[in-house]
Structures are given as C-alpha cells and as structure tokens.
Amino acid sequence: MHHPAASVIRNVRLDGGSPVDIRIADGVITGIDDSAAAASDTASDGVVDGRGLLALPGFVNAHAHVDKSWWGLPWQSYGGEGGTDGRIRHERARRDELGIPSAETTAHVLREFVRHGTTAIRTHVDVDLGVGLRGIEAVREAAAAYGDALQVQIVAFPQDGVLRRPGVIDMLDSAAQAGVEFIGGLDPAGIDRNPVGQLDALFRIASDRGVGIDVHLHDPGDLGAFQIELIIERTLAHGLAGRVNIAHGFALAQVDAAHRRDLLQALAALDITMTTVAPLRLPQLPLQELDAAGVRFGFGTDGIRDLWSPYGTGDLLGIAWQYARASGLVRDDDLRRVVEIATSASAPFAGLYAGGLVVGGRADIVLLDAENVMDALVRAPEREMVVGNGRILFER
Structure with missing residues (x-):
C-alpha cells in the first residue's frame, strides 16, 4: 500500500x-x-x-481480535450456543470453512479500524491446537501492508483454554520466543477451573521470556475478584509491575465499594492496567474511581462481525461514546477525559509513548x-x- x-x-x-x-x-x-x-x-x-x-x-484500540472476523464475507447468521464456552465451540466448528484466520480477513478488519481513526492496536490472536501460530503470521502479514504507519502489538491468546487443552502452554511459550509482545489467559477459574495453575503457568512464561501478560477475565463478582487478587500476587512475586493487563474485569464493578477500593489500590501500586469494551448490559468500570486510584485503562472494540456476535463497526470512538453514555458521563471534563483515554493516554497499550x-x-x-x-x-x-x-x- x-x-x-x-x-x-x-x-x-x-x-x-x-x-x-x-x-x-x-x-x-x-x-x-x-x-x-x-x-x-x-x-x-x-x-x-x-x-x-x-x-x-x-485512536488506540487496546483490545481487539483482528484475526477472527467474517468482514468481507457474506453475512453470517448467529448460530451455536451462548456463553463463553458455547461461543468457543461454535467458532471452532465454523472458522475453517470461513478461512479464519487469514491475512485477507485481517486486512478487512484493519481497513475498518484505520478509516475510523485507529492508528495503534493491541490485538489478541488465537493460538490453539487447531491453528497453531498461523493466526499470528496472518496478522503480521496484514499489518505489514501499513509499514510503520500503523502500530500493532500482538497477544498470543489461548481462546480455547490453557490447561484444559494439553500442549497450549508450550504453544504460548513458543509464541513468546517467536516475538509476540504479550501472552494471554482466559477465565482461569471459569474455563480452566484451575486459576492457580493457569496463572502460575502464564507468569512463569512471562518471567522467563520477558513478555507481558493480558488476561481475559469475564468471571463475575467474588470469583472474578479472587482471580484479580491472584494476578496481583503473581505480578509482585515475578517483578512484572507495568507488564500486566486485565481485560474486561467485570468483577471490579460488581464487588462492594470497600473491596473495590482495596483492589484498585493494589492494581495501581503495580501499574496493572485494565481494558474494557464497554459492554452495554453490565456495570461499567468506574472512571472517577480508576482515575483517583491511578489505575490506567483503555478501550477496545473486542471482536467485530465475528462468530461471537454480528455487532461492531471498528469505530473506537463509538466504543468511547458507549462507555460515556452507559456510565452517565455528561460534564465536559469527563467527556474530554474519555477521549483522552481513547487516544493519547492509551498509547502505552500499543507500545508507544503517550504523546x-x-x-x-x-x-x-x-x-x-x-x-x-x-x-x-x-x-x-x-x-x-x-x-x-x-x-x-x-x-x-
């Protein structure tokens, strides 16, 4: 190009x-x-x-999945079962016939991101027994068309679970050695049913290979908060301050105020960041509380037009709007702050200086x-x- x-x-x-x-x-x-x-x-x-x-x-898209969209293909009707595990199974059943992952589908997604103003991206890319590291290669190929004009960092993401699929840990380790910037995790309790085991394995790789960690955490309430505590403990123990992110983290908004305050203080002390896709049916991460504690957070589009959901346009400003509206933010200072989070303040999520x-x-x-x-x-x-x-x- x-x-x-x-x-x-x-x-x-x-x-x-x-x-x-x-x-x-x-x-x-x-x-x-x-x-x-x-x-x-x-x-x-x-x-x-x-x-x-x-x-x-x-705009900085701090939580994307550019490897797995059907953008550019005919409309794909929603099928399969609900819930995280149901969506995983449906995606595994249909992705091959749709040519997911491929550089072509990723190119469609990147084009939508770019024309809506995104210039820096942190993207999770599926790594599992079915695709190996092919998705990472496809994303790198599609991103290369932009040269250094588009900043893209990759999280090797175990969408099908970590411990419940033998061999995935080795694959994440291989991805870390092959140059990804982060390795991911997924609901250590809800999916693997072994939170200590999954997190210990991830932190060991991150520590050994010098990469960061970015964990999808959908588990709600006290169960989610317990896993946030486990992440905090391991970040401290492995000296990974400033290298760990919790994506979604709904639990933070669901626990009581005192518990949330304690968690926020501990996250801030280790510069553990958060990313949100501003889901409409759940309480939002509280802007004033995160800012007051000094917990950095960013916005992401999540997957767009994929086998999980037909929604999404690739417009990160639209996600910022959704967050502000769902959070009831109306004052100029708050609206300005939301745009700052969608832009310059989140540059470090993609490996750039906040400029x-x-x-x-x-x-x-x-x-x-x-x-x-x-x-x-x-x-x-x-x-x-x-x-x-x-x-x-x-x-x-």
Whole structure:
C-alpha cells in the first residue's frame, strides 16, 4: 500500500481553539504554529488543507481480535450456543470453512479500524491446537501492508483454554520466543477451573521470556475478584509491575465499594492496567474511581462481525461514546477525559509513548468536523482524514 507522507497539515483546530498548522518530519510532530496558510502553499507536496477541521490524536484500540472476523464475507447468521464456552465451540466448528484466520480477513478488519481513526492496536490472536501460530503470521502479514504507519502489538491468546487443552502452554511459550509482545489467559477459574495453575503457568512464561501478560477475565463478582487478587500476587512475586493487563474485569464493578477500593489500590501500586469494551448490559468500570486510584485503562472494540456476535463497526470512538453514555458521563471534563483515554493516554497499550498532539509526539492525527472534543465524542462524526506516523492512511 502506498501511503503518502504529510509534511504540514494546515488550518486545523485543537479542541476548539484558533486554527493552527501542524508540521511533521519523519513521523514526528515538529511544530504547531498559528495558522497563516497561504493558498499557494497548500498545493505543494505533503501539504494538507485541514479546512478548519478538529484534530484529535489517533485512536488506540487496546483490545481487539483482528484475526477472527467474517468482514468481507457474506453475512453470517448467529448460530451455536451462548456463553463463553458455547461461543468457543461454535467458532471452532465454523472458522475453517470461513478461512479464519487469514491475512485477507485481517486486512478487512484493519481497513475498518484505520478509516475510523485507529492508528495503534493491541490485538489478541488465537493460538490453539487447531491453528497453531498461523493466526499470528496472518496478522503480521496484514499489518505489514501499513509499514510503520500503523502500530500493532500482538497477544498470543489461548481462546480455547490453557490447561484444559494439553500442549497450549508450550504453544504460548513458543509464541513468546517467536516475538509476540504479550501472552494471554482466559477465565482461569471459569474455563480452566484451575486459576492457580493457569496463572502460575502464564507468569512463569512471562518471567522467563520477558513478555507481558493480558488476561481475559469475564468471571463475575467474588470469583472474578479472587482471580484479580491472584494476578496481583503473581505480578509482585515475578517483578512484572507495568507488564500486566486485565481485560474486561467485570468483577471490579460488581464487588462492594470497600473491596473495590482495596483492589484498585493494589492494581495501581503495580501499574496493572485494565481494558474494557464497554459492554452495554453490565456495570461499567468506574472512571472517577480508576482515575483517583491511578489505575490506567483503555478501550477496545473486542471482536467485530465475528462468530461471537454480528455487532461492531471498528469505530473506537463509538466504543468511547458507549462507555460515556452507559456510565452517565455528561460534564465536559469527563467527556474530554474519555477521549483522552481513547487516544493519547492509551498509547502505552500499543507500545508507544503517550504523546498526543504536541511537539515531539508521534504524528498520529485524525481530522473530523466537530466544534470541540466533547462534540466529537457525542456525535462521532465521520473521519475526514487519518494520518498514522506522518502518513496519510485514509482520506474521505
């Protein structure tokens, strides 16, 4: 794919302020100046007319599954049974006939992410006895089409369980040696029915191979909270502070306030992060409590148009909207904070420094027609242009 470089984006607004020009060199923002765009300049190479649009930092999708969508294929009707295990079985039964995983299906997903403004991704990629490490290869192939314009980090994800399928632990270890940034886990109690065993195995690999851990934890209430405590203990014991994430973590929002406060303090002390896909039918992770404790969290689209659910558009701003709406957030400061979490504050989830639209920051920039950041969140207007690492990835 050819992605032309941008050298100047003229006449854009940062959070509703007066127009500025953003200067870019080698994928980095080198200057932000008051806009005095001469019409003659706008025609030269690499100079983009921002038309007075609002500029936001690129969106960070901190929890995706780009390897397993039927995007680009005919409509696939929902089938099989509900629940995590039911969906796993249905996916295992049908994925081969749909060519999942493949670089082609992943390319469709990445295109949807990018045109909606995502420039950095942490994606879980299924690793199991049926596909081996093929999914990781497919994702790497699809991501390579964007070069360094799209930041993609991979979690080797045991979607079918860890201990209940002999050989999966060895496969995760192989993936860690082959260069994935994280290994994943899945409901150590609910799926493997052996929380201590699964977590001990994962932390041993992470410690030995120098990778991070990102665990899917759907188990609710006290059962989920117990596993969060086990994760905290092991993060401390293995010296993995700042390298561990809990995805979903519904239990945190379901336990009583005192228990939640204790968990949040312990998570913050070890910089154990959280990611949410803002599920509509469950209580949301509480913004003010997480921020007050200093627990970093990010948003993700989860799977989109896959054998788990037909829903999803690939729009991370839509997930941020869903989180804000479901959380009852209405004040400007809170809406701004939600957009910050969807963008610059979550850059570390994909292995980037938290930068944003500042001199020295990575030139990941999204232009849209909105009055200010709050307006952009509540309306989620179409993206007019998406720039990743200084390269134009999408233009409407």
